[in-house]
Amino acid sequence: MKSISTVDESEVGRRRRLNRAVKQSLRELGNQLALLNHRVGARLALKDIDLDCLDLIARHGPLSPSTLAQRAGQHPATMTGVIDRLERDGWVARERDPADRRAILIRALPERTTELVRLYAGMNRSMDEICAGFGAAELEIIANFLGRTANAGGAAAAKLATD
Secondary structure (H helix, E strand, O other), rough: OOOOHHHHHHHHHHHHHHOOOOOHHHHHHHHHHHHHHHHHHHHHHOOOOHHHHHHHHHHOOEEEEEHHHHHHHHOOOHHHHHHHHHHHHOEEEEEEEEOOEEEEEEEEEEHHHHHHHHHHHHHHHHHHHHHOOOOOHHHHHHHHHHHHHHHHHHOOOOHHHOO
């Protein structure tokens, strides 16, 4: 018969191994998604930062150039070049902000976005297949975990930016 301390120690060790496996899997996921994004960008002649900004605009836009710079973690002067490239290549448009006619908003152009959707279709199908193997309660836990992990990553990046 195992003593309570042996059970506790084995549970602690198991938890430590699982925590390490989660962290390693997240690192590998980050690497693989970065590679996927890099290859998608290469197919469309987009720099990595251009693709990142286009994604931010598509998900959260329209955005002001300063908001986009902040969300992308870029200097506003750098953002001007990114926006100029994206606009020149037909990915985004600069528009007047209806709430403040002096301000500019950057909007993704849907006619070009379909190219991105096509290139990410394989990954999206794979994600649908993976998610189909989980119940709603499990997906809720996974979504919560990933959301909290993304927030932790954002907080760590923000702390590094101010240190």
